[in-house]
Amino acid sequence: MSAATEQIDEILKKGYGAGFVTDIEQDYAPPGLSEDIVAFISQKKAEPQWLLDWRLKAYRRWLEMKEPTWAKVSYPKIDYQDICYYAAPKTNENAPKSLDEVDPELLATYEKLGIPLHEREVLAGVAVDAVFDSVSVATTFRDKLSEVGVIFMSFSEAVQKHPELVKQYLGSVVPVADNFFAALNSAVFSDGSFVYIPKGVRCPMELSTYFRINAAKTGQFERTLIIAEEGSYVSYLEGCTAPMRDENQLHAAVVELVAHKDAQIKYSTVQNWYPGDENGKGGIFNFVTKRGLCEGARSKISWTQVETGSAITWKYPSCILKGDDSVGEFYSVALSNHRQQADTGTKMIHLGKNTKSTIISKGISAGHGQQTYRGGVKISRGATNARNYTQCDSLLIGDKCGAHTVPYVDVRNGSSKLEHEATTSRIGEDQLFYCRQRGLSEEDAVSLIVNGFAKQVLKELPMEFAVEAQKLLGVSLEGAVG
Amino acid sequence: MLKIEDLHVEVGGKPILKGINLQIDAGQVHAIMGPNGSGKSTLSYVLAGREGYEVTKGSVTYKGKDLLEMAPEIRAAEGLFLGFQYPVAIPGVSNIYFLKAALNAIRKHRGEDPLDAIDFMKLSKEKAALLELPEQLTKRSVNDGFSGGEKKRNEIYQMAMLEPTLAVLDETDSGLDIDALKVVAEGVNALRSPERAMLIITHYQRLLDYIIPDVVHVLIDGQIVRTGDKNLAKQLEKEGYNEVRGTLQP
Numbered sequence: 001m002s003a004a005t006e007q008i009d010e011i012l013k014k015g016y017g018a019g020f021v022t023d024i025e026q027d028y029a030p031p032g033l034s035e036d037i038v039a040f041i042s043q044k045k046a047e048p049q050w051l052l053d054w055r056l057k058a059y060r061r062w063l064e065m066k067e068p069t070w071a072k073v074s075y076p077k078i079d080y081q082d083i084c085y086y087a088a089p090k091t092n093e094n095a096p097k098s099l100d101e102v103d104p105e106l107l108a109t110y111e112k113l114g115i116p117l118h119e120r121e122v123l124a125g126v127a128v129d130a131v132f133d134s135v136s137v138a139t140t141f142r143d144k145l146s147e148v149g150v151i152f153m154s155f156s157e158a159v160q161k162h163p164e165l166v167k168q169y170l171g172s173v174v175p176v177a178d179n180f181f182a183a184l185n186s187a188v189f190s191d192g193s194f195v196y197i198p199k200g201v202r203c204p205m206e207l208s209t210y211f212r213i214n215a216a217k218t219g220q221f222e223r224t225l226i227i228a229e230e231g232s233y234v235s236y237l238e239g240c241t242a243p244m245r246d247e248n249q250l251h252a253a254v255v256e257l258v259a260h261k262d263a264q265i266k267y268s269t270v271q272n273w274y275p276g277d278e279n280g281k282g283g284i285f286n287f288v289t290k291r292g293l294c295e296g297a298r299s300k301i302s303w304t305q306v307e308t309g310s311a312i313t314w315k316y317p318s319c320i321l322k323g324d325d326s327v328g329e330f331y332s333v334a335l336s337n338h339r340q341q342a343d344t345g346t347k348m349i350h351l352g353k354n355t356k357s358t359i360i361s362k363g364i365s366a367g368h369g370q371q372t373y374r375g376g377v378k379i380s381r382g383a384t385n386a387r388n389y390t391q392c393d394s395l396l397i398g399d400k401c402g403a404h405t406v407p408y409v410d411v412r413n414g415s416s417k418l419e420h421e422a423t424t425s426r427i428g429e430d431q432l433f434y435c436r437q438r439g440l441s442e443e444d445a446v447s448l449i450v451n452g453f454a455k456q457v458l459k460e461l462p463m464e465f466a467v468e469a470q471k472l473l474g475v476s477l478e479g480a481v482g
Numbered sequence: 483m484l485k486i487e488d489l490h491v492e493v494g495g496k497p498i499l500k501g502i503n504l505q506i507d508a509g510q511v512h513a514i515m516g517p518n519g520s521g522k523s524t525l526s527y528v529l530a531g532r533e534g535y536e537v538t539k540g541s542v543t544y545k546g547k548d549l550l551e552m553a554p555e556i557r558a559a560e561g562l563f564l565g566f567q568y569p570v571a572i573p574g575v576s577n578i579y580f581l582k583a584a585l586n587a588i589r590k591h592r593g594e595d596p597l598d599a600i601d602f603m604k605l606s607k608e609k610a611a612l613l614e615l616p617e618q619l620t621k622r623s624v625n626d627g628f629s630g631g632e633k634k635r636n637e638i639y640q641m642a643m644l645e646p647t648l649a650v651l652d653e654t655d656s657g658l659d660i661d662a663l664k665v666v667a668e669g670v671n672a673l674r675s676p677e678r679a680m681l682i683i684t685h686y687q688r689l690l691d692y693i694i695p696d697v698v699h700v701l702i703d704g705q706i707v708r709t710g711d712k713n714l715a716k717q718l719e720k721e722g723y724n725e726v727r728g729t730l731q732p
Binding site: 428429430431433434435436437438439440441442448449451452453454455456 | 530531532533553554555557558559563564566569570572573574575580581583584585587588591623640644
């Protein structure tokens with residue numbers, strides 16, 4: 001044990017006298033990270049021994065790892081011993097009693113996004129009966145899903161109810177020591193979603209975390225695992241389309257997808273965490289590892305993301321195309337306004353024959369925002385006749401922002417084809433004037449032009465998500481011009 | 483409807499318009515002709531409120547209000563339309579979506595309810611037919627990949643949809659072949675009405691064979707040097723701008 005951990009251990013012991021491990025009434029762990037804290041989390045969740053061992057292994061590996069510095073983002077050093085790694089699910093005790101008690105600015109944003117009233121209450125965490133409506137909605141869905149054998153539950157619940165599946169797949173796509181943040185997540189992950197689609201089943205509805213928001217408040221270290229058995233299909237929607245104010249600063253999630261033979265997984269994200277204020281004060285640091293494994297032949301994984309929030313985004317949803325004829329897709333819109341920084345992209349790793357990947361990335365920078373597309377296409381020796389098409393476009397608004405494109409390509413055979421297209425453009429004064437001459441306000445004009453720019457990606461989103469994402473782009477750009 | 487008095491405009495510190503006086507009444511069609519660099523486009527941009535065009539002297543009154551005080555979108559909402567010489571492309575935004583947003587922004591300004599999709603489509607079909615604009619063109623991205631002629635026809639289609647009270651058409655004829663020119667002219671003529679005024683800016687007399695103006699002005703070097711009826715345009719075509727300049731300026 002290092003000197004630092006020893007010291008923290010001491011503080012912990014001092015604070016809790018008899019030792020926090022037995023103090024089950026306690027709702028949160030004290031700040032800091034140690035093997036004891038990892039054990040505490042595991043115990044709180046009544047996890048089996050193998051999972052505790054797995055967490056500890058991750059923790060020990062994490063201790064040896066260094067925070068990556070290659071991304072084009074800068075932020076103050078994170079003190080990992082100053083963070084709380086466990087907080088019990090939030091109770092309704094301190095929740096606002098009605099929308100009257102909710103921050104009016106937040107409500108104004110919901111209004112602009114056109115979110116229905118009862119959903120606004122859910123999103124703002126209002127403890128009223130309407131919330132329970134959505135819980136019952138969730139239950140109804142669950143019944144319908146279980147009829148066809150789909151398992152959709154919180155990760156913690158899955159550990160209890162389907163340990164064999166969790167054990168088989170956890171860490172199979174993102175190994176514990178994959179990277180610094182993934183290792184941290186593996187050690188201390190709080191909760192997340194678990195999805196299992198049995199062989200040949202087409203999931204009868206879009207699965208969304210939204211319905212689960214109140215059933216299980218997920219914390220800052222989410223862990224999601226989706227398994228699609230042979231010939232199955234699932235579309236999964238992640239995140240809230242409305243701004244979630246979150247007091248937490250660090251968000252390090254891991255998402256693993258496994259698609260077996262002929263299976264398809266479509267994973268859509270609209271990320272709108274708090275981006276910090278105009279001067280870059282506050283906001284979420286979003287360090288996320290997302291990876292899908294196209295395990296079987298002809299399997300397909302599509303990532304679609306709209307990233308408008310967070311102060312820092314560090315995220316590269318990737319596909320490992322192991323099965324022959326498997327397909328990976330990545331569609332992304334990332335927007336950085338004010339002082340936001342986004343370093344995002346994808347990795348497509350072609351292992352199987354005739355594998356295909358498509359990357360469409362649209363970056364929008366405004367204010368002092370910095371935007372980097374970082375992509376890797378790796379085609380191994382055995383991936384004969386592999387195809388990749390990459391298109392990354394950047395749109396600049398104003399003259400203080402930046403856009404950067406960093407594509408890596410590694411091809412190990414002679415029969416594969418790769419295409420790469422990149423453009424950078426600005427919203428021109430002439431475009432704005434044209435729109436305004438037709439009667440649109442400057443802000444509406446910007447929103448229109450940006451949505452046009454992002455259309456290729458937005459059309460990949462499920463319908464109702466696309467509409468909200470479209471509005472979100474407009475709202476996120478307010479004050480970007482003029 | 484529109485009254486321009488002693489208007490002086492500079493672009494980047496360089497005087498372009500040097501004392502324009504012009505009055506257009508409702509129901510009238512005026513044409514402004516002039517050689518390249520005479521300030522024709524500058525006049526249209528100043529009226530529409532483009533940035534970078536500095537009014538150093540003079541006034542513009544539109545429907546009794548100070549036009550120069552208004553933001554570009556307010557001018558548009560008040561019924562001023564500019565048909566661009568070089569219409570701008572907006573990739574990914576369908577023509578019809580763009581126009582619906584524009585029309586409803588204008589309707590909102592007037593205190594009218596937004597048009598719903600069905601009424602809007604009905605209106606759009608009607609107007610597109612007027613200009614023989616293929617319906618498919620209304621669904622493509624605004625001016626993106628349009629030919630020169632398609633862009634100009636699209637401008638007139640937009641004008642027809644937005645039903646302005648004052649339309650300024652900046653070199654709408656440039657880039658049009660004779661057939662397209664006729665179609666555009668017919669579209670413009672169909673929009674002539676006692677409530678509507680038009681200011682047609684053109685380099686050539688050709689367009690005025692099809693859109694017969696009430697008044698023709700000759701703009702040279704930032705000043706209106708001559709005003710007359712439709713015959714003035716014909717005279718210009720015959721004698722050229724230099725002749726007119728020569729005969730008029732001491």
